[in-house]
Amino acid sequence: MSTVFPSVDPPSDAARREAVARHETLTKPLGALGKLEELGVWVASCQGVCPPKPFTRPRIVVFAGDHGIAKHGVSAYPSEVTAQMVANFLTGGAAINVLAAQAGATVRVVDMAVDSDGEGLPEQVTAHKVRRSSGSVDREDALTQDEVEAAITAGRAIADEEIDGGADLLVAGDMGIGNTTPSAILIAALTGAEPVAVVGRGTGIDDQGWMRKATAIRDGLRRARRVSADPVALLRTAGGADIAAMAAFLAQAAVRRTPVILDGVVAGAAALVAEELAWGSSLWWVAGHRSVEPAHTLVLDKLNLTPLLEMDMRLGEGSGAAAAIPLVTMATRILAEMATFTDAGVTERPE
Ligand SMILES: O=C(O)c1ccc[n+]([C@@H]2O[C@H](COP(=O)([O-])O)[C@@H](O)[C@H]2O)c1
Numbered sequence: 001m002s003t004v005f006p007s008v009d010p011p012s013d014a015a016r017r018e019a020v021a022r023h024e025t026l027t028k029p030l031g032a033l034g035k036l037e038e039l040g041v042w043v044a045s046c047q048g049v050c051p052p053k054p055f056t057r058p059r060i061v062v063f064a065g066d067h068g069i070a071k072h073g074v075s076a077y078p079s080e081v082t083a084q085m086v087a088n089f090l091t092g093g094a095a096i097n098v099l100a101a102q103a104g105a106t107v108r109v110v111d112m113a114v115d116s117d118g119e120g121l122p123e124q125v126t127a128h129k130v131r132r133s134s135g136s137v138d139r140e141d142a143l144t145q146d147e148v149e150a151a152i153t154a155g156r157a158i159a160d161e162e163i164d165g166g167a168d169l170l171v172a173g174d175m176g177i178g179n180t181t182p183s184a185i186l187i188a189a190l191t192g193a194e195p196v197a198v199v200g201r202g203t204g205i206d207d208q209g210w211m212r213k214a215t216a217i218r219d220g221l222r223r224a225r226r227v228s229a230d231p232v233a234l235l236r237t238a239g240g241a242d243i244a245a246m247a248a249f250l251a252q253a254a255v256r257r258t259p260v261i262l263d264g265v266v267a268g269a270a271a272l273v274a275e276e277l278a279w280g281s282s283l284w285w286v287a288g289h290r291s292v293e294p295a296h297t298l299v300l301d302k303l304n305l306t307p308l309l310e311m312d313m314r315l316g317e318g319s320g321a322a323a324a325i326p327l328v329t330m331a332t333r334i335l336a337e338m339a340t341f342t343d344a345g346v347t348e349r350p351e
């Protein structure tokens with residue numbers, strides 16, 4: 001599979017208009033469900049049908065990978081936590097497992113570049129592994145050209161596998177100590193922001209860590225800006241195997257007309273690149289939440305997305321998207337199940 005994506009069709013405008021019109025017939029004052037109405041309209045347009053059907057198989061894919069930059073003191077936690085958390089996802093003990101269970105979603109974990117040999121992990125987890133840890137993006141490329149192509153191919157194949165397996169609503173989650181640094185670099189490269197505008201606290205770094213991270217982002221951005229017009233080169237230079245696979249997964253979901261709930265800053269960085277890989281992909285996405293990472297707000301602004309939740313979350317794993325799944329379900333069921341003024345014999349607003 002190549003790194004060139006087919007064109008993305010927009011969601012159905014006919015279903016969108018039908019959903020807008022249907023909202024006017026339901027037993028509530030015009031527009032009274034606010035953004036829940038817009039969300040239902042988006043679901044109808046993605047499904048190409050009104051009323052839309054409740055999603056039957058929401059699926060969260062957590063892309064795990066380590067980052068060489070983590071060795072330079074830019075995270076509050078050591079890299080070994082990435083592999084330990086992969087094990088935790090597999091035994092169901094992580095936040096995303098709990099949130100997914102509540103939301104009726106299932107979780108899959110893929111090891112794209114965790115810094116371990118992957119021994120003992122199920123084949124489905126390690127099948128797409130590209131390398132052990134991506135490069136330190138302040139001073140070297142994250143990946144070779146072959147590796148970035150392999151990661152993009154993997155992301156597309158994973159989206160295809162999930163959609164062919166019946167997934168009808170997708171989330172890309174992330175797990176990788178240090179990954180908010182390459183994410184910040186990608187976001188600055190694609191929005192034109194200055195380094196200081198994208199430095200966040202990540203897992204909770206102190207002021208000295210913040211200074212080291214700002215320096216790493218400045219150095220990485222100097223390298224990334226040279227290739228910012230080429231999304232594959234950008235992922236190779238400043239991303240990593242996990243982020244490259246996420247970007248390809250998000251773009252391929254749009255190619256396959258499958259809606260996505262975006263998570264926080266790492267998914268956001270991948271989404272910005274995905275929009276460059278396959279223009280128009282963002283019409284297939286909603287933003288689950290606004291992460292406290294400052295760079296995430298730049299992503300939301302650039303993609304023109306309004307987050308469904310503002311819960312001051314900064315976990316990753318797909319958690320902010322999973323927390324928003326119930327809202328998507330409610331918005332869908334409102335359009336599908338509410339009575340109309342005619343059905344219920346309720347008097348409509350006079351002209
Ligand atoms: O999703 C977010 O907005 C987010 C914000 C801060 C941290 N994280 C998670 O924390 C890890 C990266 O943080 P750091 O400080 O190691 O760069 C990684 O596993 C992310 O999933 C995630």
Ligand SMILES: Cc1cc2nc[nH]c2cc1C
Nearest residue numbers: 077081085175315316317
């Ligand atoms: C424990 C832990 C869990 C995480 N989940 C996503 N990023 C994380 C970072 C840490 C440190």
